[in-house]
Amino acid sequence: MHLVQTRAEAIHASNCAVNYYRIAKNYRRHLQTCDSLVPGLQPAGTGWIILVELYIAYHENQRISVSGVSIMAGVPSTTGLRYLDALALSGVVVRVPDNNDRRRSWVRLTETGRDTVEQMLGGLVHAIDAASEG
Numbered sequence: 001m002h003l004v005q006t007r008a009e010a011i012h013a014s015n016c017a018v019n020y021y022r023i024a025k026n027y028r029r030h031l032q033t034c035d036s037l038v039p040g041l042q043p044a045g046t047g048w049i050i051l052v053e054l055y056i057a058y059h060e061n062q063r064i065s066v067s068g069v070s071i072m073a074g075v076p077s078t079t080g081l082r083y084l085d086a087l088a089l090s091g092v093v094v095r096v097p098d099n100n101d102r103r104r105s106w107v108r109l110t111e112t113g114r115d116t117v118e119q120m121l122g123g124l125v126h127a128i129d130a131a132s133e134g
Contacts, residue, residue: 026127037116038062038090040100046118047083049073054093054109055117063106092116 019080034041034048041047057064064072070080084107087093092113098104109117 026131029125030055030127034120037119046073047048051117053105058109065104066107069107
C-alpha cells in the first residue's frame with residue numbers, strides 16, 4: 001500500500017475535492033431549478049426518470065405503455081400510475097387509449113413536457129460546465 005503522497009498527488013487530490021464540491025453545489029442548484037419546472041416533482045426521482053424515458057421514446061419514435069413506463073422507471077404499476085396522473089395534471093404528459101386493446105393506454109410527452117425535459121437537461125449541462133469552470 002502506498003502511504004506516502006507526493007506533492008503533485010496531494011495537489012491533484014485537493015483539486016479533485018474542490019471540483020467535486022463545485023459539482024455538488026451546482027448539482028444542488030440544478031435540482032432546485034428542476035423543482036421550479038414541475039413543482040412538487042422530486043428532482044432526480046421517479047417522475048424525472050419517467051419524463052426522461054418518454055423524451056427518449058419520443059426521439060426514437062417509440063410508443064410506451066403505462067406499464068412499460070413503470071417498468072422503465074423501476075417502480076410498481078400503481079406507483080407509475082400515480083406519477084403519470086400527477087404529470088398529466090401538470091400538463092407534461094398525456095395518456096392515449098389503445099384502439100386495439102381497451103385495457104392498455106399509451107403515454108407520451110406533450111410539447112410542454114418536451115420543453116420541460118430540455119430545460120432540465122440544459123440546466124444539468126450548465127451545472128456541469130459551471131463546475132468545471134471553477
